Amino acid sequence: MRHRGMRVALGLALSCAAAVSAVRADESGASPEELRREIDALKRKVEALERAQSSSAPAPTLAPKGTEAAPAAAGPSSEDEELRLLREEAAKEVEKAPEKPGATAAPAPAPGGATAGTTGGGLQQTLNAFNPRITVFGDFLGRLGLAEDELEEDDRVSVREVELDMRADVDPYAKAVLILAFEEEDPGSYVVDVEEGYATLETLPWNLRAQVGRYRQRMGQANRVHRHDLMWVEYPLMVRDLFGEEGLKADGLSLLWLAPGAPLELEATIMSGEDATILAGEESDFPAFLGRASFFTDLPARTQLTVGTSLLSGFNDDGTDNLTQVVSGDVLLTWRPTVLRSIAAISEVYYLDREVGDDLRSEYALGWYGALQFQPIQQLYIGARYDFSDYGEQIEDNDQWAGSVYASWYTTEFMRVRAGYEHRERRSTGFPGAEGDLDTLFLQVTFIFGSHPVEPFWVNR
Amino acid sequence: MKRTKLVALVSAAALAAAAAAQGTPASAGDDTLRIAATLGHLAAHARAVGGNRVTVVQLGRGDQDPHFVQPTPSLMVEANRADLYVEVGLDLELWSEHVLDGARNAKIRVGAPGHVFAAVGIPVIERLAVVSRAQGDVHPNGNPHVWLDPLNAILEAQNVAEALKRVDPASAEAYDRGFKEYKARIEESLFGAELVRLLGAETLTGLARKEALADFLEQKKYKGEPLAKRLGGWLGKMRPHRGKKVITYHRDLSYFARAFGLEVVNTIEPKPGIPPTPGHLAELEKLAASTRLGAVFCTPYQNVGVAEGFAKRTSLPVLVLPVDCGATPETQDYFGLVNQLVEQVSAALAKGGTS
Numbered sequence: 001m002r003h004r005g006m007r008v009a010l011g012l013a014l015s016c017a018a019a020v021s022a023v024r025a026d027e028s029g030a031s032p033e034e035l036r037r038e039i040d041a042l043k044r045k046v047e048a049l050e051r052a053q054s055s056s057a058p059a060p061t062l063a064p065k066g067t068e069a070a071p072a073a074a075g076p077s078s079e080d081e082e083l084r085l086l087r088e089e090a091a092k093e094v095e096k097a098p099e100k101p102g103a104t105a106a107p108a109p110a111p112g113g114a115t116a117g118t119t120g121g122g123l124q125q126t127l128n129a130f131n132p133r134i135t136v137f138g139d140f141l142g143r144l145g146l147a148e149d150e151l152e153e154d155d156r157v158s159v160r161e162v163e164l165d166m167r168a169d170v171d172p173y174a175k176a177v178l179i180l181a182f183e184e185e186d187p188g189s190y191v192v193d194v195e196e197g198y199a200t201l202e203t204l205p206w207n208l209r210a211q212v213g214r215y216r217q218r219m220g221q222a223n224r225v226h227r228h229d230l231m232w233v234e235y236p237l238m239v240r241d242l243f244g245e246e247g248l249k250a251d252g253l254s255l256l257w258l259a260p261g262a263p264l265e266l267e268a269t270i271m272s273g274e275d276a277t278i279l280a281g282e283e284s285d286f287p288a289f290l291g292r293a294s295f296f297t298d299l300p301a302r303t304q305l306t307v308g309t310s311l312l313s314g315f316n317d318d319g320t321d322n323l324t325q326v327v328s329g330d331v332l333l334t335w336r337p338t339v340l341r342s343i344a345a346i347s348e349v350y351y352l353d354r355e356v357g358d359d360l361r362s363e364y365a366l367g368w369y370g371a372l373q374f375q376p377i378q379q380l381y382i383g384a385r386y387d388f389s390d391y392g393e394q395i396e397d398n399d400q401w402a403g404s405v406y407a408s409w410y411t412t413e414f415m416r417v418r419a420g421y422e423h424r425e426r427r428s429t430g431f432p433g434a435e436g437d438l439d440t441l442f443l444q445v446t447f448i449f450g451s452h453p454v455e456p457f458w459v460n461r
Numbered sequence: 462m463k464r465t466k467l468v469a470l471v472s473a474a475a476l477a478a479a480a481a482a483q484g485t486p487a488s489a490g491d492d493t494l495r496i497a498a499t500l501g502h503l504a505a506h507a508r509a510v511g512g513n514r515v516t517v518v519q520l521g522r523g524d525q526d527p528h529f530v531q532p533t534p535s536l537m538v539e540a541n542r543a544d545l546y547v548e549v550g551l552d553l554e555l556w557s558e559h560v561l562d563g564a565r566n567a568k569i570r571v572g573a574p575g576h577v578f579a580a581v582g583i584p585v586i587e588r589l590a591v592v593s594r595a596q597g598d599v600h601p602n603g604n605p606h607v608w609l610d611p612l613n614a615i616l617e618a619q620n621v622a623e624a625l626k627r628v629d630p631a632s633a634e635a636y637d638r639g640f641k642e643y644k645a646r647i648e649e650s651l652f653g654a655e656l657v658r659l660l661g662a663e664t665l666t667g668l669a670r671k672e673a674l675a676d677f678l679e680q681k682k683y684k685g686e687p688l689a690k691r692l693g694g695w696l697g698k699m700r701p702h703r704g705k706k707v708i709t710y711h712r713d714l715s716y717f718a719r720a721f722g723l724e725v726v727n728t729i730e731p732k733p734g735i736p737p738t739p740g741h742l743a744e745l746e747k748l749a750a751s752t753r754l755g756a757v758f759c760t761p762y763q764n765v766g767v768a769e770g771f772a773k774r775t776s777l778p779v780l781v782l783p784v785d786c787g788a789t790p791e792t793q794d795y796f797g798l799v800n801q802l803v804e805q806v807s808a809a810l811a812k813g814g815t816s
Contacts, residue, residue, distance in 0.1 A: 304533055
């Protein structure tokens, strides 16, 4: 009732104002257009007054535009008025309060759900953003020979290798990795080598993934790991005897298939036959083949098991059609009851069948190793390894075994200090200089800087 | 002749593998949407928003350091079967890229509709002006442990809901409904139902985001009493402890502290990811002697022994707090997680009685 009276009064006031304006217009000579504008302005004023009048009723929406309405109280009362004012004050406070210091919104997604950067959240705005992620690995090694017999590399300290690791997306379908190694070839003299340089095709159908380029071959477990990332200072004896000091790496093309919904991966690789240690070297005129199957499963009590087998087949340099075949089997068991304790056990066996001579006589070799590592506290890993290999430059009557112990201490996740001891016994009637016992102390320091790499399989954090 | 045999053998193996690949169904007969979530709270959001339309697999364990999950082949198999992959982003799960690569699933690669960074749009704190490893294992894009502020959890869930709508538009309404209900439940759990009814969740959220809520509620009265008395939920429970000082092991509780008004005066780690040194611990002991501290917080994946030793020397209570869903039987969903955090922290700070 009160509102209706107010409206009538306001309407009368408007009419009077219009009449007065018209009279003034006549007197002042204002045009009808100007009068209409004045009336419109007055109308707006009246509407504003009406709005102000009606605002004494409960106001359902006091939140800022675009936000949810604050709940309305039932019926007009002094309580409602109190609440209305509170809401109004709260809304004003939201508007006037300064932004939270130090908080920046992570970037909004691009169409399709992507955000800037591959790890989410980078506000990169320059073309530098397309540069590869870079990590540098340094591997410093000191060796001290304790026995009468020593190796050439004993009794010295050196930066054994520095690796420059670069990786980036190539396009929506492929990624690429380039790892340059600066290796000590002779004391104090370094050579640069392409340790790995490959692209992976990530969006193939049928659960396939392809890798093309130069890379460490998936022959067993240890061979796939870079030397600075090993659980030990050196590769196991049999890996070194078969493939050389740095294991088997080759140019090739791999197709990897992950069984849908099953813990099985199969791999087929066509690789260059030019590896001089195990295959035909420069004489090669035919590629070699590598196949691998690995089965992996999660067992109870936070235990993971991986079992794999690999087969390498290619021609060697002893004649034209002489085959070399290496079969390996590997088992890796990790137990991580907590992030501060873990056990890793690994074992691999290698069997070599090599045809030699014109009569294609077969030579055989067998080697294996087993290693156990325990993490008693967060930063410390201690372990031991036993190696046996009966393969050297000549297979018969040429074998060696070694036992080693080591302790690795991570000062931070970017630096590791490792001390170790190895006792090795060699027996050879085939060639001179490879007999006798070796006792060696190791001190290794590895460091990493640049982008954050994923930890090797034996590290538990 | 021998070469021919070798080529035939390899070709046969390749054909067999290809045939097996084609003959095997890509996913099980289940018609729900499969979601692979890197961490427990993301899995909880996905379950809440997706309801019975989704099957969710959590890749990292709840009691595991989210930075250092081992990208095992088993995780790749799970991701291989996923229609949607959810990760926090902000350089938290650096292992995730390896899982995605190994998964061979184009639907969930970064940039594909089936991939989502849950932290998008969240106000990030502790973003450094200068980034260097001299500052420890820092995150160039800011602190990624965003989810322990419930308002951030809402934004994460919203990102998950949007992603679900993208990959399953036919059920968009259901996901919107699921998100709305989840959001309302988190808001009521955070502010208490009464305050949400009085002032509205959006206004409360706006005030909380600008760190103006506590002052506003203390200063303003309703029916003769400070509004703060009507603050319920997690914030109501933590209200007596606002402003109390604590030490944390790592910066993984910064968002929780900020949301609930606690002040983290230092960390057991001298710098993020750097193990404590005797010198730094001695400094902290001096700090504890000169400052009234409430408690020491650490998480199951940190060196609890070091935190306990420090707490013992300084007579402070030490709390081993769950920071992700699934860390304990009580923290199976997001509400359980924050309930547990609030219960443990408020109980310890009440005993300490410091301010």
